[in-house]
Amino acid sequence: MLQGKRILLIIGGGIAAFKIPELIRRLREQGASVTPVLTKAAEQFVTPLTIGSLAGEKVYTDLFDLTDEAEMGHIQLSRVADLVVVAPATADLMAKMAQGMANDLASTLLLATDTPVMIAPAMNVRMWEHPATQRNLALLQQDGITVLGPDEGDMACGEYGPGRMVEPADILEAIGVALKDGPLSGKRILVTSGPTHEPIDPVRYIANRSSGAQGTAIAQALVALGADVIFVTGPADVDPPKGVELHKVESAKDMLAAVASALPVDAAVFAAAVADWRVASASGSKIKKQADGALPVLEFAENPDILATISQMGQGRPGLVVGFAAETDDVIAHATAKRARKGCDWIVANDVSPETGIMGGSENAVTLISDAGAEDWPRMGKDEVAAQLADRIADELRG
Structure with a gap:
């Protein structure tokens, strides 16, 4: 279904990052190539070695990597994909996106890209319901960013409510829809x-x-x-x-x-x-x-x-x-x-x-x-x- 499609996958620093290896595996089964980007916080939950092994590609982490800058400029990296997926999209990442900040590799790529962006938010229920997060969500939707979820359920912190990242199968389905060339594409x-x-x-x-x-x-x-x-x-x-x-x-x-x-x-x-x-x-x-x-x-x-x-x-x-x-x-x-x-x-x-x-x-x-x-x-x-x-x-x- 995704044969030949290129996904730039930005992994945020939340406990839901443990689901991302499953998403990468499913994307590759569908024929997609996955270029992973890990935030510094994400490296506390999943390692570059794990993500890189599953993706079969180099994992990008550092904004100021001169070797990679010579091989592939970060501006180019942000634009060669068919779709940019942010999962999990933390409250911090959503705030940076909404305000146009670019102080690390992930936020720089998101600000520089002209490729469609899809996010799967994941955070504590109180963070999700906070007025600041809801304002940022509204801004991102106005900017045309596709938002998946979040689901409602038990949190790793012990609370219950909306804030759980949608499952990898749901993200895969949404990616397939986003990249499908159907008769209503563009409508x-x-x-x-x-x-x-x-x-x-x-x-x-x-x-x-x-x-x-x-x-x-x-x-x-x-x-x-x-x-x-x-x-x-x-x-x-x-x-x-x-x-x-x-x-x-x-x-x-x-x-x-x-x-x-x-x-x-x-x-x-x-x-x-x-x-x-x-x-x-x-x-x-x-x-x-x-x-x-x-x-x-x-x-x-x-x-x-x-x-x-x-x-x-x-x-x-x-x-x-x-x-x-x-x-x-x-x-x-x-x-x-x-x-x-x-x-x-x-x-x-x-x-x-x-x-x-x-x-x-x-x-x-x-x-x-x-x-x-x-x-x-x-x-x-x-x-x-x-x-x-x-x-x-x-x-x-x-x-």
Whole structure:
């Protein structure tokens, strides 16, 4: 899969570095060549001898190595690869990248490169959640750097939470996607997924029944075709797809803001089940039962219509806007009317009445509605629906 591809692998100084020999082995099995760069801190966890033996290449460690400078300038080293991978990407390395620092070999290479960069963060949960790290993360994503993970789990330090480096198999898969020449290579596609949660008070909310499985499958199928996917998801039941630019939101207002910040894109797929209404004035404290049995009175307000907002925008509108319509009766009629009302190009309609068992299930049966009319697709797995829709999107964007 990676035959002839060249990976510049920058290894940061964290306990997760012990997983990197496995990653190198897998990369070479796939036909890739790996040029390793070890930071000084990384040498405390894995040795140059181990890494060099597995990579079959010299390990670079020193910015001021005059012999190597004569043989291969460090500027050249930063640009001859097809992809730069930083794993584990420590908080220190992420900070250096975000601020443009270049005080060692790794940071100099990252500042000098014009090659795509992918990072796999790994650090203590408190370091990951610190506002400084989150600011640096946002800057790196704005710069177009692909971020993998981190996963959530037990830490070497004994704490639990997000901060574990994703597994070598996941990094390998993401590298394969990044270097794959697919029909959507160079295309930037937005996908929304999952429900939104609209607060009533700090412990209660309004939501739609959505697992996020279909939106996640669509994003993964688009990535597999080579697209750069911006994935905006509400609180879903399923894990987000790999190899996407991930934005987690709660409410419809949050989702609209994330969508707007992602523009411009070549196409947008709005698979999220956005709540139509929110409580106009959510309570800041938990609403208590009344002793006399009186029921609380909730005043509702209409949420922003994300699909209509993007479909009807002028300059900057995506070339293809795809909406979803989950209906329980008169599916085609309601979905066709929704397409006209919203102004989107396609509507993917499905029957979510209880007897179908589709809502929250592993299968879907959809009808694609476009200028060409209504096209019924047979009932199939959500991954298959996603793959078929991704192929259609690729055909449309190719013109």
